[in-house]
Amino acid sequence: MATITKRSEDYSKWYQELVIKAGLAEPSEVRGCMIIKPYGFAIWEKIQAYLDRRFKETGHQNAYFPIFIPKSFFSKEAEHVEGFAKEAAVVTHYRLKNSPDGKGVIVDPEAKLEEEYIVRPTSETIIWNTYRNWIQSYRDLPILINQWANVVRWEMRTRLFLRTSEFLWQEGHTAHETADEALAEARQMLEVYREFAENLLAVPVIAGSKSPSERFAGAIETFTIEGLMQDGKALQMGTSHFLGQNFAKAFDVKFLNRDGKQEYVWATSWGVSTRLIGALIMTHSDDNGLVLPPKIAPLQVVIVPIYKKTEQLEQITEYVQPIIKGLRAKGITVKFDNDNNKTPGWKFNEYELKGVPVRIAVGPRDMKGRSVEIARRDTLEKKTYPVDNVAEIVDNLLVQIQNDIFQRALDYRQKHTYYVDSWEEFKQRIEEGGFVLAHWDGTDETEARIKELTKATIRVLPVEEIKEQGKDLLTGKLSERRVVFARAY
RNA sequence: CGGGGUGUAGCGCAGUCCGGUUAGCGCGCCUGCUUUGGGAGCAGGAGGUCCCGAGUUCGAAUCUCGGCACCCCGACCA
The missing domain is CATH 3.40.50.800 (Anticodon-binding domain)
Known part of the structure; x- marks a missing residue:
């Protein structure tokens, strides 16, 4: 009899058993990598179909870039390399040969690559290296491209769908004439994600900006949608980045602008991954198993x-x-x-x-x-x-079920969203789980200190700002708005 | 990468402390009959490099040494 652990007994165990027993995915022989089974992949295909349509409706086209990225590309953008260096899979050789003892094969030492390749953890570098050749004038802009791909980040600890060494995602990479246009693009795609999460997945999310310390490596501004899972932890479900001219400068991508002057191109990138399936599971399901919103259910x-x-x-x-x-x-x-x-x-x-x-x-x-x-x-x-x-x-x-599921998740989130003004209450609420709306003095130091003391991070500075005068919980310094704190996956 | 734990049938486990018939149990699987309104019953059957390697011993799943893998908890991250 296939019964699963109750959420109240062991949430993590419940999650893992559910993923496996519902036939969504299973661990593989490769450390940290999962096998997505037909039922799980069918959900991913629904996600793809919806988003792909939305991307095209907003003017984007699909393309494909190589999975291997020359190592040197990574050193061109300083913050970017720092962000991904610790989890890079590196290709060093291109050939095997029979081992001398006759047992199996070994890597042929003769076949060492001149320059190693990195298995892409994200494609900004190779794409911007390519865009250099595609862009000469403002007439070549904007470039609005999306790629459906797999990426590899060599994570220390993995969990099915939520964090795997290899995962499937889409990554949009756009190039624009002006900062305003690029920012508008990044915001537009955030809105596509928000609408998708709420309407298709029935997962209520808070859309907004990341604090500087939580930004994507190489971004000027990172936008995010954040969901609240049933165990009170936050899950980042999608990000959209305004990259400024950072990658254009790193890869020397200039264009002749309308005033006849050379200028660096403005960029965005944005992505969601198979992690969304984890969000779907942890938002709606119960002790009897999965609860799928009708719009995403492979079988209705x-x-x-x-x-x-x-x-x-x-x-x-x-x-x-x-x-x-x-x-x-x-x-x-x-x-x-x-x-x-x-x-x-x-x-x-x-x-x-x-x-x-x-x-x-x-x-x-x-x-x-x-x-x-x-x-x-x-x-x-x-x-x-x-x-x-x-x-x-x-x-x-x-239709009713789709709405009710969303409403139930929204009710849960509202019940677990707290306005907090004292440090003592903050610690307690974070310990219990949920979104905590509190004042923050805006400094990296305070944010880091709070994380150290409570394991809570700033998940999002909501688009719909909660503007009011207040004081930072820890330092007592003045603050103009509340931000969302939570423990996160 | 630190702390803890576990490797025995497809899955979940017992047996290991204290070495000794043919390595068990539940679920699942196969065959047959009876069943079917909330995980059916009976009968028969198949299925094992006991994680790997070395050692101790008349004899190792069990003891010793070495290795590997996975899981959980931390730190890092979509």
Whole structure:
């Protein structure tokens, strides 16, 4: 019997078991890397499909750059190299040969590369090195490109989806004439992410800026969307960076501007990763398994037949045909699970574990009463409905579930968001978990001190500013606005 | 990279302290029959380099030494 650890017993264990038992992913033989299984990948494909459409609607095109980046590229932007040096996978050789003792193969020492390659942890450097050749005048701008790719960051400690050594993501890299235009782009993409997180994933997020110490390596400004997980920890779900002219200067990318003068190009980059699947799980799921918002669920409706004899199964099969047809006509994905080797009870539990939003059960009782039993995954509520307009009922129900799941997550976040003005209360709230809105004097030193004392970091300076006079909790210095503190993944 | 823990069937574990028949148990898997409205029952069956290497011994899953891997907790990070 596949039961999972309760969240209240061990949240981390619950998470890992859920990922594995729901069939989303599993650890691999390669340290820190995961195997994304079909069910998990189907969720990623839904994420990709939605975002890809939004990127194109906002004027971007897809392209692809090499996975290997010459080592020298990294040294060109000082902060950037510092940010990624500690977790770089390096390619040093290009050939193997049979080992002298006849057992297996060894790296051929003769085949050492002149210059090592870094397996990309992110692609700014190779892309900006390329943009140099693409840009001569303001007429070549803007360049609006996105890449779907895998990247590698050699992390010390990994967790399925949340942090793996290799992960899948998209990275947008744009080049602009002016600072204002680049900033507007970075903000626009943040808004794309926010809308996507809330509407598709049903995960409420706070959008805003990072504090200087939390910025992307090489960025002037980093925007972020931050979610609050069920254990009270924050999760960064997407970032969008205004890179200023840093990479243009590092890679000497200039253009002739409208005044006929040479100027460095302005840049942005922005990305979200397979980590989003972790956010999805930790925001909505419960002790029975996954709870998937209908818009992201690979399978939205499952029909489970309940029968004694095979003739009964045949009758049910016929009985549900119009339902299946009706649902498909509305673009709803549906599966009729007529597997004879599993009992209905087993199937109920299995589809709850997998988070299928709606389950329809059909047995002799229903056929007699011209009805079906419809159960929703989020509330586990079951109701009987007439068979005639099931498609419409389910269609509405899916919308309802999507909204309810979002609302529930929002309620949770609001219940765990605190306005705090004293150091004692701050420590206590951080310990309990949640977002803590507090005043901050704006210095790196205070931020670092708070982190040291409480493990809390500034997650975000919200776009919708909470402007008011106040005093920093620790130093008592004046502050103009509240910022969001939390412990984070 | 520091502290702790664990490696025995596909998965979860017992056995290890105190060496000794043929290495067990639960789940899963296969076959058959009966079942099917919340993880079915019975019967039969398949499945093991006991993490790797060396040593001690008549004899090692068990003791000794060395190695490797993974997990958890910290520090670092999407």
